[in-house]
Amino acid sequence: xxxxxxxxxxxxxxxxxxxxxxxxxxxVAAYPITPQTSIIEKIAxxxxxxEIENIQYVPVESEHSAMAASIGxxxxxxxxxxxxxxQGLALMHEMLHxxxxxxxxxxxxxxxxxxxxxxxxxxxxxxxxxxxDTGWMQFYAENNQEVYDGVxxxxxxxxxxxxxxMVIESAFILSHTYDVVEMIPQELVDEFLPxxxxxxxxxxxxxxISVGAxxxxxxxxxxxYKLAKAMExxxxxxxxxxxxxxxxxxRDYSQMIELYRTEDADFVFxxxxxxxxxxxxxxxxxxxxxxxxxxAKVRWFRPFPSEELYELAKNVQAIxxxxxxxxxxxxxxxxxxxxxxxxxxxxxxxxxxxxxxLGGRDFTVxxxxxxxxxxxxxxxxxxxxxxxxxxxxxx
Amino acid sequence: xxxxxxxxxxxxxxxxLKSVDEYPEAPVxxxxxxxxxxxxxxxxxxxxxxxxxVKCYICWKFCPEPAIFIRxxxxxxxxxxxxxxxxxxxxxxxxxxxxxxxxxx
Ligand code: SF4
Ligand code: SF4
Numbered sequence: 001x002x003x004x005x006x007x008x009x010x011x012x013x014x015x016x017x018x019x020x021x022x023x024x025x026x027x028v029a030a031y032p033i034t035p036q037t038s039i040i041e042k043i044a045x046x047x048x049x050x051e052i053e054n055i056q057y058v059p060v061e062s063e064h065s066a067m068a069a070s071i072g073x074x075x076x077x078x079x080x081x082x083x084x085x086x087q088g089l090a091l092m093h094e095m096l097h098x099x100x101x102x103x104x105x106x107x108x109x110x111x112x113x114x115x116x117x118x119x120x121x122x123x124x125x126x127x128x129x130x131x132x133d134t135g136w137m138q139f140y141a142e143n144n145q146e147v148y149d150g151v152x153x154x155x156x157x158x159x160x161x162x163x164x165x166m167v168i169e170s171a172f173i174l175s176h177t178y179d180v181v182e183m184i185p186q187e188l189v190d191e192f193l194p195x196x197x198x199x200x201x202x203x204x205x206x207x208x209i210s211v212g213a214x215x216x217x218x219x220x221x222x223x224x225y226k227l228a229k230a231m232e233x234x235x236x237x238x239x240x241x242x243x244x245x246x247x248x249x250x251r252d253y254s255q256m257i258e259l260y261r262t263e264d265a266d267f268v269f270x271x272x273x274x275x276x277x278x279x280x281x282x283x284x285x286x287x288x289x290x291x292x293x294x295x296a297k298v299r300w301f302r303p304f305p306s307e308e309l310y311e312l313a314k315n316v317q318a319i320x321x322x323x324x325x326x327x328x329x330x331x332x333x334x335x336x337x338x339x340x341x342x343x344x345x346x347x348x349x350x351x352x353x354x355x356x357x358l359g360g361r362d363f364t365v366x367x368x369x370x371x372x373x374x375x376x377x378x379x380x381x382x383x384x385x386x387x388x389x390x391x392x393x394x395x
Numbered sequence: 396x397x398x399x400x401x402x403x404x405x406x407x408x409x410x411x412l413k414s415v416d417e418y419p420e421a422p423v424x425x426x427x428x429x430x431x432x433x434x435x436x437x438x439x440x441x442x443x444x445x446x447x448x449v450k451c452y453i454c455w456k457f458c459p460e461p462a463i464f465i466r467x468x469x470x471x472x473x474x475x476x477x478x479x480x481x482x483x484x485x486x487x488x489x490x491x492x493x494x495x496x497x498x499x500x
Binding site: 004101103162199200209210211212213216219222223226229230257262 | 412414415418420421422423424
């Protein structure tokens, strides 16, 4: 069948809901939380209108239960999905370890939202990055198209390596903003994403198993190693699935870091999620003004693309890391990771951390220009002014 | 089918996996926590009086470990690799056929 995309104008949340439908998800367990709410409302509407077959929607009383139900469903071999945001994701935290430890390929959309207090429903990456060490893969979407594509790819990757995956979109900037999304006809999604082949299933009654049994000190360690290795192996699978997606549907996701006009760049802006759309636009304008700049969008934060970062870092003089998040007592989380990944290599560009856009603070093309001016001054001087710059601070 | 430690072999006291490659991908086990030998936790040991036993198997149901098994003659026995000496069986037995005695080691 020839690929002719179906174009729809949808919000990021609806893009996620359509992807859930097209992925033939069998169980959705969710609790509504702003701004995730419209994802599960749309899925509920699909179910109410008989637009999805063979799906169970489980309305639960909290996110902890949403993840617990997803774990149970996934352990029976079903394709399971849930969605959440901010405090809801934090409430799931314990269960996130459980899903990864039991090697269940659940896919979840997290709508990036600032943690309270002060209470906020706006964009900020600290919620998802706080879950960094749970064993979940993390994909950061730049736009609504990437939310849709990300969910479909996440299922395929997750079910290949038997690890859960989070697809992350910005609160409101994507979740509630409408844009054209090219959707894939169902038959072609089915070819790309065949039914799940589970590693084990609770419903194989001839081979009864227990899941989550005690792991004594003589065995726990080996299972952690297996989990670590699966995460490492996932890099190759991400590359292959991203390449296959490009060959089938024209959008290539083979690189874990998307490079934009970096070939001859003196310095690059690095960041994740929707703010990189703004950065790419700014790069075009700055290029016209004579700045040799590029953008490096980190698509996958877990597993972390250290090798791709090294390839980039050895060819530039400086990297401005834009963090819409912060680890208190240290610095921006992507900045911290990126520096760590380069430490034992011969690539040592100047690296500066800009804390931007926390709690939905507007981040514009003009902000990128100001950062570019600052970066240029740093490169000319050959040293940093400050390492961590609270860029928007009212002074 | 990946199973964690397979079935406990006749006469084996411990099933040990020697290399990481022998481990399954996920921490999932066949039946129950067969690999977890809780027998060495024991201070008290259940002693079963077959004369009083009425083969109700309540002890088998309540035992939190895979310790109580049903013998060929229908009475119950205890697998000491697993019995941790918690005394639940003795407490639940309706005919008081099980008594907990201090184990001499
Ligand atoms: S003492 Fe506890 S572990 Fe041992 S057989 Fe009785 S119930 Fe089972
Ligand atoms: S509970 Fe008591 S009577 Fe029942 S089977 Fe066990 S030992 Fe026998």
